[in-house]
Amino acid sequence: MIRGLFCLAASLILLMQASKASAASIVTEWLDQALPYAQEVAWEPTVGSRFFSILHTAIYDAWTAYDPIAVGVVSGTALKGQGGADNEANKREAISHAAFTVLRTFAPQHRRALIERMHKLGYDPNATTLAAKVGRRAAEAVLADCRDDGANEAGNFADTTGYQPRTSRAPGAWRPIESFGRRQLPTTPQWSRVMPFSLARADEFRPIPPPAPGSAEWSRQIDVLIKTSGALSDREKAEAEYWGIFAMAPAPELIEMTKFVSDTNDLRLDDDVKLFFVASNAIFDASIAAWDAKYAYDYVRPITAIRALGDATISAWRPRSLAEALASSTPAAKEDAEHSVILPAGLAEVPAADWEPYLPTPPFPSYISGHSAFTASWARAMELVIGKPDFNFKQTVRHLYVEQRELAEPVALSYPTFAAAAEAAGISRVWAGVHWPADNERGLELGRKVGERVWRRAEQFVLGTASPASAVFATLRPPFWFHDNETSDHPAHFDAASGLAIDLPPQGAGVWRSIVADAMPAGAYELKLKAKATGDAPIRLKVAIEPGDRSQAPLAEAEAAIPTTGSDSVVTIPWTSGGAQSFRVSIEARADDSGARLLVSAIKATRVWPIVAGSPRYYEPNSAGQPE
Incomplete structure (x- = not known):
């Protein structure tokens, strides 16, 4: 009897603890891990803001796999139905794997602590469940999308504009001051180049000049x-x-x-x-x-x-x-x-x-x-x-x-x-x-x-x-892309199992067109397609970036002959976005007297800036007045 009451009491305590834990959102639970890491690896105002944006965008994109209408920032609708049943347990698992993937990338020195955190939450970091896969896919896609966002993450956030503080003694000029025996290093002068979440351009809300x-x-x-x-x-x-x-x-x-x-x-x-x-x-x-x-x-x-x-x-x-x-x-x-x-x-x-x-x-x-x-x-x-x-x-x-x-x-x-x-x-x-x-x-x-x-x-x-352009470029299949035959008497065959493929009969022509994508932030871009052709004769390829309203002239286009060697070719289309116009991409392939197959396996858009090396992120210890 006493033993039974003791077991019942223990069960109630465990139930109360479980109820308390489940009441806390998994999103806020991960903040206990993320906040100290941000202070350690992303201490600047700019780099820190990017840290949290990437973390919570990855979490959001993983969550969209379970929401009936929400669209992912990078994945669009590509993750819908991929993460298992729409329930609290799967959402928690997907979000945890997304957070783990981002934090492991940004703070690899804490890999062991992150693994322990996952184990405490009841998850295997290498799990192959549908929820785990969706969380990792979402995070990896967001991380990949941000890798070339203009912040210069690969260069440890060093300046890429060649900025130099003014050497004149003009009273209104900013001049770094002495700090612990060294001149201050300008923090991330390149930040206006970073791809924003919502802004059409970095200077969209630039204020009037300061007092002269x-x-x-x-x-x-x-x-x-x-x-x-x-x-x-x-x-x-x-x-x-x-x-x-x-x-x-x-x-x-x-x-x-x-x-x-x-x-x-x-x-x-x-x-x-x-x-x-x-x-x-x-x-x-x-x-x-x-x-x-x-x-x-x-x-x-x-x-x-x-x-x-x-x-x-x-x-x-x-x-x-x-x-x-x-x-x-x-x-x-x-x-x-x-x-x-x-x-x-x-x-x-x-x-x-x-x-x-x-x-x-x-x-x-x-x-x-x-x-x-x-x-x-x-x-x-x-x-x-x-x-x-x-x-x-x-x-x-x-x-x-x-x-x-x-x-x-x-x-x-x-x-x-x-x-x-x-x-x-x-x-x-x-x-x-x-x-x-x-x-x-x-x-x-x-x-x-x-x-x-x-x-x-x-x-x-x-x-x-x-309708994010990132999803259009990353997901080369319907419903992001649809196809048309350009010649009714020599119809092409289309396949999207491993990319955008077109099987062309002699004299055949076909085109893949994307859905209309939201405007990209203002700037100069390069759209790069990785394509290869197989068959008996080169394929004539035409790529166009068109306004959402196709009655208007293309914004940019390029033509190339893709040799049927089976090797990858890269086609580059220079393109300038004004920051306000929606667009779509069309990929047209034509064969002459011999049949051939075209496969476009990757598309990437990169904003292009002139790169001039500037100040590093921090001084090395031996150059900051510290002992060698």
């Missing part, structure tokens, strides 16, 4: 920064530190906040997939638009403009501990601090040439604020996903890390709406001394526009109205 040196607004902004520095309250310091908790990269913090949104709205797996899909891509597209503005205007940081005032005496915040002194931007600043007139609350009368911001200055141009753009884009997207402005996020700050002291009265941060959170994040960068008011104001405006654009594009995928 010598203008009234220029003087006002300097005055605002100096007065702000000289009157920083504990609340402002706490808020600056809170939004700077992930240093230069807001993406991890915003993804954590997305988890809070999921929890407070009691979302389950299906809604979590869509929530994080929208959130991560809102942050990602904001990074592209913000970095376009940053390097287009190449605008000065407050630390440079204020120090240019030279010997003018200002009342400003000063570091008060060894930790802050080490964060000072020049050795001279540490020495001069000993001779400053110290005022209450960490203030001092100092020469402007020795001014220090409250937080370290990031290594990229000032205008616009990345924090403002990222958080505003995220906030606007969240409003639209959740269907209401309410955020109701609260946090208490008890310790100031910069000043290494406990607060006499803890600071309670409260953001009742998503917009309030974005505005707080933006203004915190002015309090931190690393951004101008205009950086924040224009950044918030840009971010809101990007967030709305991302939401509209994501809605097309979720509601099944999107």
Whole structure:
């Protein structure tokens, strides 16, 4: 009897634990693994935003295998019905394999921990179940699609534009500052080249130019920064530190906040997939638009403009501990601090040439604020996903890390709406001394526009109205492609078992046409087809990129003779997209007096940029003032 009661109690405990575990979405469970890895391998604002976009796009594409209408970003509808029954267990397994595949690729040094994570979830990383296969296929397709997206992942995200900071002493020019004995390296100047999720072009929402040196607004902004520095309250310091908790990269913090949104709205797996899909891509597209503005205007940081005032005496915040002194931007600043007139609350009368911001200055141009753009884009997207402005996020700050002291009265941060959170994040960068008011104001405006654009594009995928070109190029079979005979008296035979094949009789002709695909982001592209022919005589091949309305002239076309050697030939079609026009691809094959067979086995579109090597991602240890 007692033994039976004990067994019943144990069973109930296990049941309660299982119920608790199943209530947590597998999407948020994987964040415990992803967030520290992002901090380790994708610490920059740009690279970090791409990390989460790829992760959650892969998860989303795996999930679409089970949704009756949603379209995958890379896979389109190719995974429909491939992952087994539409149930919670299969979705969890597919999503786990998608997340595992992405994280193993981006953080291979944690392969063992990732395998252990899979085992704890009850999955074999090498499983051959339908759900496991779908998850891996989705992730591998997304990773392959992003490999040549302009970020230069293969080159460790080093610059590809040849950007150099201006050597002139122009007052409005951004100049890297000294950091730990070395000049800052510009962070990812090439980011405007990265393929966006929803933007037609990187400069689509580029703001007006920043205040010009010598203008009234220029003087006002300097005055605002100096007065702000000289009157920083504990609340402002706490808020600056809170939004700077992930240093230069807001993406991890915003993804954590997305988890809070999921929890407070009691979302389950299906809604979590869509929530994080929208959130991560809102942050990602904001990074592209913000970095376009940053390097287009190449605008000065407050630390440079204020120090240019030279010997003018200002009342400003000063570091008060060894930790802050080490964060000072020049050795001279540490020495001069000993001779400053110290005022209450960490203030001092100092020469402007020795001014220090409250937080370290990031290594990229000032205008616009990345924090403002990222958080505003995220906030606007969240409003639209959740269907209401309410955020109701609260946090208490008890310790100031910069000043290494406990607060006499803890600071309670409260953001009742998503917009309030974005505005707080933006203004915190002015309090931190690393951004101008205009950086924040224009950044918030840009971010809101990007967030709305991302939401509209994501809605097309979720509601099944999107027609992504990536799926058309990656899936060479119906329903993405259909065929026509071009000569009724010598009909061709079509087969899509291993690609787009056309069996041509003598004098025969046939064409494969794609469905109409959504517009590609603006830019110059190369469409490359891998084709081979077998038979008795070469095949005449004509490839055309046509507007969605076929009554208009082709956007680009190319012709080639494919020899019947059975070897692969590559046909390249240069093509320019304006970012707004839908299109389709047609592949026409003709035979002369002998029969032949054409097989197109691969199609890939690549955006083409002139590549000029620029700054690396980071200094090697032996070149950063460290021991050999």
